[in-house]
Amino acid sequence: MRIILYELKKIFQLKMVCLLFIISFIFYQLFINFYFEHFPNGRPALDLYRISMEMIEQYGYQMNQEEFEHFKKVYEKEKAAADAYLQARQEYVEAGLDTYEKFRTADTEKQEIGELVDQIIFVDQVDLFWELQARETLIEYYENRDSLFSIVDHPLTAEQKERIKDTIASGNIMSAEVFENYNNLIRYVAILIIISIMFMISPIFLQDRRNHVVFLQYSNKTGRKIFNLKLQTAFIAAGFITTMQLGLFFLLYRGNKVGMFLDSNINSVFTHEVFWFELTFFQYILLTIVSIYLLTFTLTIIVAVLSNRAPNYISIVGFQVPLAILLFAVVIDYLVVRITKIGLPIYFLPSAYVLLILIGSFVYFWSVKKEKKVDLLH
Amino acid sequence: MLVVNHVSKSYGKFEALKDINLEFSNGVYGLLAPNGAGKTTLIKMLTTLIFPSSGEILYNGTNITRLGEKYREQLGYLPQEFGYYKNYSPKQFLAYIGALKGMDKKVVNKKIDELLKLVALEDVATKKMKKFSGGMIQRVGIAQAMLNDPKILILDEPTAGLDPKERVRFRNLLSELARDRIVILSTHIVSDVESIANEIIMIKDKQVLYKGSIDEICKVIAGMVYETSIPYEQAAMFKKEVFSLSEKQEDGLLKIRFISKKTPEPTWTAVKPNLEDVFLYVYRDDIQESSAI
Numbered sequence: 001m002r003i004i005l006y007e008l009k010k011i012f013q014l015k016m017v018c019l020l021f022i023i024s025f026i027f028y029q030l031f032i033n034f035y036f037e038h039f040p041n042g043r044p045a046l047d048l049y050r051i052s053m054e055m056i057e058q059y060g061y062q063m064n065q066e067e068f069e070h071f072k073k074v075y076e077k078e079k080a081a082a083d084a085y086l087q088a089r090q091e092y093v094e095a096g097l098d099t100y101e102k103f104r105t106a107d108t109e110k111q112e113i114g115e116l117v118d119q120i121i122f123v124d125q126v127d128l129f130w131e132l133q134a135r136e137t138l139i140e141y142y143e144n145r146d147s148l149f150s151i152v153d154h155p156l157t158a159e160q161k162e163r164i165k166d167t168i169a170s171g172n173i174m175s176a177e178v179f180e181n182y183n184n185l186i187r188y189v190a191i192l193i194i195i196s197i198m199f200m201i202s203p204i205f206l207q208d209r210r211n212h213v214v215f216l217q218y219s220n221k222t223g224r225k226i227f228n229l230k231l232q233t234a235f236i237a238a239g240f241i242t243t244m245q246l247g248l249f250f251l252l253y254r255g256n257k258v259g260m261f262l263d264s265n266i267n268s269v270f271t272h273e274v275f276w277f278e279l280t281f282f283q284y285i286l287l288t289i290v291s292i293y294l295l296t297f298t299l300t301i302i303v304a305v306l307s308n309r310a311p312n313y314i315s316i317v318g319f320q321v322p323l324a325i326l327l328f329a330v331v332i333d334y335l336v337v338r339i340t341k342i343g344l345p346i347y348f349l350p351s352a353y354v355l356l357i358l359i360g361s362f363v364y365f366w367s368v369k370k371e372k373k374v375d376l377l378h
Numbered sequence: 379m380l381v382v383n384h385v386s387k388s389y390g391k392f393e394a395l396k397d398i399n400l401e402f403s404n405g406v407y408g409l410l411a412p413n414g415a416g417k418t419t420l421i422k423m424l425t426t427l428i429f430p431s432s433g434e435i436l437y438n439g440t441n442i443t444r445l446g447e448k449y450r451e452q453l454g455y456l457p458q459e460f461g462y463y464k465n466y467s468p469k470q471f472l473a474y475i476g477a478l479k480g481m482d483k484k485v486v487n488k489k490i491d492e493l494l495k496l497v498a499l500e501d502v503a504t505k506k507m508k509k510f511s512g513g514m515i516q517r518v519g520i521a522q523a524m525l526n527d528p529k530i531l532i533l534d535e536p537t538a539g540l541d542p543k544e545r546v547r548f549r550n551l552l553s554e555l556a557r558d559r560i561v562i563l564s565t566h567i568v569s570d571v572e573s574i575a576n577e578i579i580m581i582k583d584k585q586v587l588y589k590g591s592i593d594e595i596c597k598v599i600a601g602m603v604y605e606t607s608i609p610y611e612q613a614a615m616f617k618k619e620v621f622s623l624s625e626k627q628e629d630g631l632l633k634i635r636f637i638s639k640k641t642p643e644p645t646w647t648a649v650k651p652n653l654e655d656v657f658l659y660v661y662r663d664d665i666q667e668s669s670a671i
Contacts, residue, residue: 002477002483003477003478006474006477010463013465208461211461211462211463211464212457212459212460212461213461213462213463214461215425215427215455215457215459215461216455216457216460216461216475216478216522217478218426218427219425219426219427219450219453219455219457220450220453220455220475220478220479220480221447221450221451221478221479221480221526222447222477222478222479222480223426223446223447223450225447226478373429375422375427375428375429376422376427376428377422377428
């Protein structure tokens, strides 16, 4: 344990930690902050988010046909209120926009009409008119829920059809804005964690080989066990970095006020998403967290072994750039974001993670075994 | 006792050491050979950093690879390229080495203070090593090798970077230590081992050429070493006929120490050979090659 503590101190040396803070800060500013500052992103996203909350308050996490009829009645009432709003304004009556229906279908190409519509929507930003648009979208989603059958490109299997039918029948209420926002955020957080681990773990073996401390390490009582101890240190460090990054992220994510949706089922006609499993948003978040940990631990082994074998830092970067591109462009989308979606076979995710764990374990045991016999020349 | 038994080491087709047989008991052993002769390869095998391609190394009758940490805990090693962390102080670094040696924390702390005093680094014990001179770093290296009070102390080019005063002190320290342990001192500097080594091991052409006391080894060229003074203009011709060991100017003449197998001339004075003479004679080809380079 004493050696692991020493090795941890070497990984978390002040200079490296400061650099990691700077990298994280810049990354947040460039990619992540946007999804905190602009959530929900404009209108009618804000209205869709608000109305989704209102729906959950009124109907619970599912909406049946009767409740949908009520939802439509509320829409009609608001429409009447919009009619009254328009009729109370002379300029709109004179322009022939005395009902919401006419306002909605007005030819905005005509300058005078366009200006009147813009006045309500963009200048005064009258909530009622934005809300009406949002309600129309949600009603449309519900009424056209059979369009879920087209979310998969290829012909549907019987199991996929079954899942879509279940989702349509469920009437689950979930905000597409909240789900999309989380997926965007967790994608970038996963990327930041991968960068952090690559940055912090890469020197673990290379540093000692470059300054020849490895000769002292291997010739002392601890001997080649140090290799295994360093790998364990890398796991602890990677776990700590991942936890810190996720901790910071969820601390900031609290500001997005999505608590009400945590118990929502993510299979919903309103998000236009269908998954193999009946997961609540909270369970989905947990699943993404577990996925990130599994991914980072496998990555940690690969980065550590690269650090042991690469002759210099440039080679490490050379190896890691294609690895990072593969992770950012492909792996995260399949193994972290929208995991268990029905577009992929039901066994894809468990198989992919079993494969990942097997690869990680193989690299781990192979490298430990190899290190026991390797000649330490340089 | 440490025994090297028919040990060879090759890397693919390249043979670095061939059928090495050696025995070490308590005392100082000077491993003497020019750079690149295979000293470090032998030392790396003795410190388990590399493994023999054939043969075995036994410590008290058991293969050192099988002994594993039981062997390594008896070992103190100063590598030729001594590695350290620039931002660590000697105290921090030695504490880390103590952990690697599996020593108790309290024992390590006490030992660190003793050793830093011994190598005259107590005043800079908590200063970062990045500002240390080569000699100071080497003294930290010596301290870390002795931290666990090893039964086998292996030092690869230990005096590199030490000033003459430090060298003398270091030699005295080794003589003291060697009373109850094996000290193997690898060097290409003859004076490092001449005064303290009980035995000298010379490696040439990947094999042990000589192993014995300095007197025994010097017998190799006994009766062949002479000194004479000649005018400068005769020097070039003279050196073609003999093997020159050293030259210096004296009273307007060139005083030359040399080896010759011919019948001595009246102007030649026979002198007692020393280890450096043997070294220069044995490795004359290697030395000429490296001078040509």
